[in-house]
Amino acid sequence: MPAAEALFRGLPALEAALGDVAERLRRVTVQVLAGGRSAGAGVVWRRRGLVITNAHVAAAPRAEVVLADGRAVAARVTARDPRRDLAMLTVSADDLEPALRVDARGLRPGELLVALGHPLGVANAVALGLVHRAPSGAPAPGGWLHADVRLAPGNSGGPLADVAGRIAGINAMIVGGLGIAVPTHVIEQFVQEVVGGGRGGARAA
Amino acid sequence: MPAPSNDGPLAALSSDLAAAVEAAGRSVVAIHARRRIPASGVVWQPGVVVATHHTIQRDEDITVALHDGTTAPATLVGRDPSTDLTVLRLGDAAGAAAAPAAFTTDAPRVGQLALALGRPGTAVTASLGIVSAVGGEWRTWQGGTIDRFVRLDVSVYDGFSGGPLVDAAGRVAGINTSGLARAVALTVPASTVARVAGQLLERGHVARGWLGIATQPVRLPPGLQRSAGTGAGAGLVVVHVEPDSPADRGGVLLGDILLALDDRPLSDPGDVLAALGGDRIGTPVALRVARGGRAEMLTVTVGERPRARR
Numbered sequence: 053m054p055a056a057e058a059l060f061r062g063l064p065a066l067e068a069a070l071g072d073v074a075e076r077l078r079r080v081t082v083q084v085l086a087g088g089r090s091a092g093a094g095v096v097w098r099r100r101g102l103v104i105t106n107a108h109v110a111a112a113p114r115a116e117v118v119l120a121d122g123r124a125v126a127a128r129v130t131a132r133d134p135r136r137d138l139a140m141l142t143v144s145a146d147d148l149e150p151a152l153r154v155d156a157r158g159l160r161p162g163e164l165l166v167a168l169g170h171p172l173g174v175a176n177a178v179a180l181g182l183v184h185r186a187p188s189g190a191p192a193p194g195g196w197l198h199a200d201v202r203l204a205p206g207n208s209g210g211p212l213a214d215v216a217g218r219i220a221g222i223n224a225m226i227v228g229g230l231g232i233a234v235p236t237h238v239i240e241q242f243v244q245e246v247v248g249g250g251r252g253g254a255r256a257a
Numbered sequence: 258m259p260a261p262s263n264d265g266p267l268a269a270l271s272s273d274l275a276a277a278v279e280a281a282g283r284s285v286v287a288i289h290a291r292r293r294i295p296a297s298g299v300v301w302q303p304g305v306v307v308a309t310h311h312t313i314q315r316d317e318d319i320t321v322a323l324h325d326g327t328t329a330p331a332t333l334v335g336r337d338p339s340t341d342l343t344v345l346r347l348g349d350a351a352g353a354a355a356a357p358a359a360f361t362t363d364a365p366r367v368g369q370l371a372l373a374l375g376r377p378g379t380a381v382t383a384s385l386g387i388v389s390a391v392g393g394e395w396r397t398w399q400g401g402t403i404d405r406f407v408r409l410d411v412s413v414y415d416g417f418s419g420g421p422l423v424d425a426a427g428r429v430a431g432i433n434t435s436g437l438a439r440a441v442a443l444t445v446p447a448s449t450v451a452r453v454a455g456q457l458l459e460r461g462h463v464a465r466g467w468l469g470i471a472t473q474p475v476r477l478p479p480g481l482q483r484s485a486g487t488g489a490g491a492g493l494v495v496v497h498v499e500p501d502s503p504a505d506r507g508g509v510l511l512g513d514i515l516l517a518l519d520d521r522p523l524s525d526p527g528d529v530l531a532a533l534g535g536d537r538i539g540t541p542v543a544l545r546v547a548r549g550g551r552a553e554m555l556t557v558t559v560g561e562r563p564r565a566r567r
Contacts, residue, residue, distance in 0.1 A: 069266055073267065160279060162372065163272070164274065182274065182383060184382050185381075185382045186380070198382070200384040200385060202412075215267040215271045230412075
């Protein structure tokens with residue numbers, strides 16, 4: 053019976069592949085603490101201590117970050133842009149594994165997505181979903197990545213990735229049950245504005 | 258850690274899902290017929306769009322946006338609230354050129370992947386779940402007959418109703434709606450959509466049988482069961498008879514207790530509705546009633562439900 057074959061051959065391979073993606077994401081995801089309490093997640097953007105999270109996760113000038121290897125390090129909020137809900141954290145480390153990225157504008161509706169975060173305090177919880185609507189390339193709100201994925205508070209700032217483990221965006225909010233993520237190209241622009249001299253809405257905090 | 262994989266089973270599944278969305282998405286349209294956000298619909302045959310009744314909130318001034326961004330005026334062909342379906346006809350050449358869906362009437366299997374598509378705007382949207390329950394023919398609370406019960410475990414977002422249920426091969430298996438059961442995602446299967454759409458295109462409405470009575474369930478006391486010669490513990494008491502209706506002409510009186518219709522026992526008003534499909538119009542039904550403590554047989558010729566009563 054073909055169905056039985058699929059059951060015994062296909063599913064373990066799928067599960068193993070999903071496990072690989074989750075592990076890849078775990079290694080580039082941090083926990084952001086504010087005042088000693090978990091405020092959300094973040095994604096390592098550059099090896100030398102550059103971490104991206106949501107502006108609403110990093111509301112104060114300083115935060116603490118728990119890296120994937122368990123180290124807790126102090127972080128400075130070096131830039132915030134509430135309009136795009138992005139914040140840049142700088143930690144004193146030069147050996148971080150940066151996230152691989154993919155341009156979310158190239159995603160097709162129906163493609164699978166994997167989210168990692170710390171929803172309701174559960175560390176490194178994985179959620180599987182798919183592209184509900186790809187970002188149009190227009191400014192927000194058309195420019196957000198809409199995902200059919202079950203998120204909760206604590207997913208904020210965490211990665212939303214394709215099945216190769218490449219970050220397509222960071223989860224920012226839940227609207228009508230949909231997961232809404234800031235797409236990678238918007239984050240790159242934000243980072244360029246801050247690190248590459250700065251223009252537009254991003255400013256040093 | 259191995260290099261990121263673009264050709265593993267997960268990537269293959271992801272790519273297949275996106276391909277199914279792309280294939281079926283060409284027949285998914287946005288219908289501007291309500292405030293706030295457009296409703297979803299499916300091009301069912303050339304120039305004909307099927308949508309859900311409850312999301313098409315006006316009968317005139319309707320435009321449809323196709324997958325390629327072109328828009329076409331549309332006219333309302335007819336509605337069947339009992340199955341929550343509405344049929345629209347596309348007005349011009351752009352509409353006639355719209356790609357109809359490739360659909361399947363195969364019975365979905367519990368556990369199979371279920372893609373729910375919509376177009377609540379310019380872009381097609383996709384949600385993934387599984388078929389959570391499949392059953393036989395069922396009747397909606399408005400009396401519509403749906404060939405197969407299909408319940409989905411899928412999140413319901415804007416644009417869900419009127420959009421298609423798509424299988425892994427990109428074929429449309431039916432029209433999704435959250436309007437037939439509160440907060441439950443159901444699919445009206447393709448066979449029912451085809452039947453209802455055919456009737457709406459032919460006549461502008463779905464004909465339903467009609468007796469012209471209102472009933473309420475009642476328990477039958479043992480004495481009445483004995484005297485009426487029935488073993489059934491319940492029947493339907495007639496609380497209204499429409500003047501000059503089929504039931505009136507057939508001799509049904511206020512206060513009669515209906516026991517059986519064509520030898521099928523009656524205990525719920527829905528049992529009468531279920532026996533009154535459009536194919537029964539003009540044919541006689543045998544009603545067994547308890548009247549004055551005795552059983553009597555009446556013959557009523559089924560009429561067509563007047564349009565205003567739909």
